[in-house]
Amino acid sequence: MPRLWRGIAAGGPTLRWGMGMVAFLLAIALAAPWLAPYGAAEQIDPAASQYRPPGTVLAAVHLADGSWRLADRAVRTPEGLRIERLGRSELLPAAAVRNLTPDGVSDRRRFLLGSDKFGRDLLSRMIYGARVSLGVGLLAVALALTLGVAVGSAAALGGGFLDGLLMRIVDALLAFPLLFLMVAVAAFLSLDTLGIIVLLGAIGWMGISRLTRAEILGLQSREFILAARSIGQGPLAILFRHLLPNSLTPLLIQATLLVGQAILAESSLSFLGLGIQPPTPSWGNMVSEGMPTLSLAWWIATFPGAAIAVTVIAFNLLGEGLRDALDPRSLLALPDLPLPARPPEAGATLPPL
Numbered sequence: 001m002p003r004l005w006r007g008i009a010a011g012g013p014t015l016r017w018g019m020g021m022v023a024f025l026l027a028i029a030l031a032a033p034w035l036a037p038y039g040a041a042e043q044i045d046p047a048a049s050q051y052r053p054p055g056t057v058l059a060a061v062h063l064a065d066g067s068w069r070l071a072d073r074a075v076r077t078p079e080g081l082r083i084e085r086l087g088r089s090e091l092l093p094a095a096a097v098r099n100l101t102p103d104g105v106s107d108r109r110r111f112l113l114g115s116d117k118f119g120r121d122l123l124s125r126m127i128y129g130a131r132v133s134l135g136v137g138l139l140a141v142a143l144a145l146t147l148g149v150a151v152g153s154a155a156a157l158g159g160g161f162l163d164g165l166l167m168r169i170v171d172a173l174l175a176f177p178l179l180f181l182m183v184a185v186a187a188f189l190s191l192d193t194l195g196i197i198v199l200l201g202a203i204g205w206m207g208i209s210r211l212t213r214a215e216i217l218g219l220q221s222r223e224f225i226l227a228a229r230s231i232g233q234g235p236l237a238i239l240f241r242h243l244l245p246n247s248l249t250p251l252l253i254q255a256t257l258l259v260g261q262a263i264l265a266e267s268s269l270s271f272l273g274l275g276i277q278p279p280t281p282s283w284g285n286m287v288s289e290g291m292p293t294l295s296l297a298w299w300i301a302t303f304p305g306a307a308i309a310v311t312v313i314a315f316n317l318l319g320e321g322l323r324d325a326l327d328p329r330s331l332l333a334l335p336d337l338p339l340p341a342r343p344p345e346a347g348a349t350l351p352p353l
Contacts, residue, residue, distance in 0.1 A: 016321070018319070018320070018321045018322075021314035021317065022318050025310075029127075029131040032130065036127040036128060037121060037123065037124055038120075040125050040129075040279070042120065042124070043119050043120055045068055046118050048069070048119070049109065049111070049115050049119030050115060050118060052111045053297075054111065054114040055111070055112065056111040056114065057109070057110050057111075058070040058110075058111075059072075059074035059104060060099075060105065060107035061074060061081065061083060061105050061107075062098040064097070069083065070109055071083035072084050074105050076100070076101070077091070079094070080093040080095075080096070113299060113303050114300065116286075116289060117289070117300075122299060122303060125286060126286070129283045130283075133266060133284070136200065136266045137262040139197045140201045140204065140262040140266075141204065141262050143197065144202075144204035144205040144255075144258060145208055146205075148206070149209075149244070149251065151212075152208065152211065152213040153239055155209070155213045156220070157239065173203075174206050181203060182269065185199055186199060186275065193276055193280070204258055204261070208254055208255070215246075215247035215251070219246055224242060225242055252322065252326075253319050254319075256315055256318050257316060257319035260312035260316050260319075263315075264312055266282065267284030270282050270283075270288060271284045271287055271288045273285075283304040287301045290304070
C-alpha cells in the first residue's frame with residue numbers, strides 16, 4: 001500500500017492537473033442550474049440582444065404588460081424613461097415601466113461571453129452544454145467499456161474457434177474508417193441523444209476488447225489463477241474475482257483516454273448537424289451555429305471550441321497521469337524507502353550525544 005500511494009504521488013503535475021481539470025469540469029456540469037446566470041434557451045428582446053460582444057451590459061426595462069425591452073442606455077426624465085435601443089431613442093411614460101428607479105431602471109442583462117443570433121446568453125449555454133457533452137462522453141465510454149470487457153473476456157476464456165472468430169470480427173470493424181461509419185449511421189438513422197450515446201459506445205469498444213483479451217491471457221498462467229482452479233473455482237468465478245480486478249488498471253487508463261475522444265466525436269457529429277440537435281445546447285452544435293458568422297461574431301464559435309479543447313486535454317492528462325502512477329514498471333523504478341540504521345555491535349562505543 002505505501003508503494004501504491006508513492007506511485008500515485010509519482011504521477012506528478014500531470015496527474016494533479018488532469019484530476020483538477022476534470023473535477024472542475026464535472027462540478028460545472030453538475031451545478032449548471034445554479035451557475036448559469038440565465039436559462040439555456042432564454043430569450044429577452046432578441047432584436048436588441050443578438051450578436052452582442054463579450055462584456056456587454058444592457059438595461060432591462062420591465063414594461064407594464066409583462067414584456068421586457070433591452071436598451072443600451074436608460075435615463076430617467078420628468079416624463080418617464082428615455083431609452084436608446086437599435087439606434088433609436090424612445091420615451092416611455094412612467095406608468096408603463098415597472099422597475100423604474102430615480103436613475104433609470106433597476107435590472108441589467110449581462111452577456112459576459114456575448115450572445116448568439118437569437119439573443120441567448122453564450123455563457124449559460126456553454127454551462128448547460130457541458131452537461132450534454134460530458135454526459136454523452138462518459139456514458140458512451142461506459143457502454144464501450146462494458147462491451148469491450150465482455151467480448152475480450154469471452155475471447156480469452158473461450159479460446160480456439162471462439163477466440164479466432166471474435167478477434168477477426170474486431171479486426172474487420174477496426175478496418176473501417178470509424179469517422180465515416182459514424183457519420184453514415186448518424187445521417188441514416190437521425191439519432192437523438194440516447195442514439196448518439198449508443199452509436200459512440202458501439203464504435204469505441206474494439207480497442208478495449210483487445211486490451212482485455214491480452215490482459216486476461218497474460219494472467220491465466222499466474223500462480224494465484226492456478227491456485228484458484230485447483231480449489232475448484234469455476235471460470236466465471238475466476239473471471240470476476242481474480243482476472244478482471246487485476247486487469248482494471250490498463251482498462252481504466254484506456255477508458256479515461258477514450259472519454260476525450262468520445263467528446264470530440266460527439267462535437268464532430270453536432271458540428272455536422274448529425275448529433276445533438278438545437279435548441280439543446282452542446283459545444284459541437286454551438287460551434288456549428290457560430291461558423292457562418294465567424295468574422296462578425298467570433299465569440300460564438302471560439303469559446304465552445306476552446307471548451308472542447310480544454311476538456312479533451314484534461315482527460316488526456318488524467319489518463320497519462322494514471323498510466324505513470326499505476327504502471328508497475330514506474331512503481332519499480334521508484335527509489336526504495338530509506339533503511340533504518342544498523343544497531344551497534346556488541347562492545348561498540350556509542351557516539352556522544
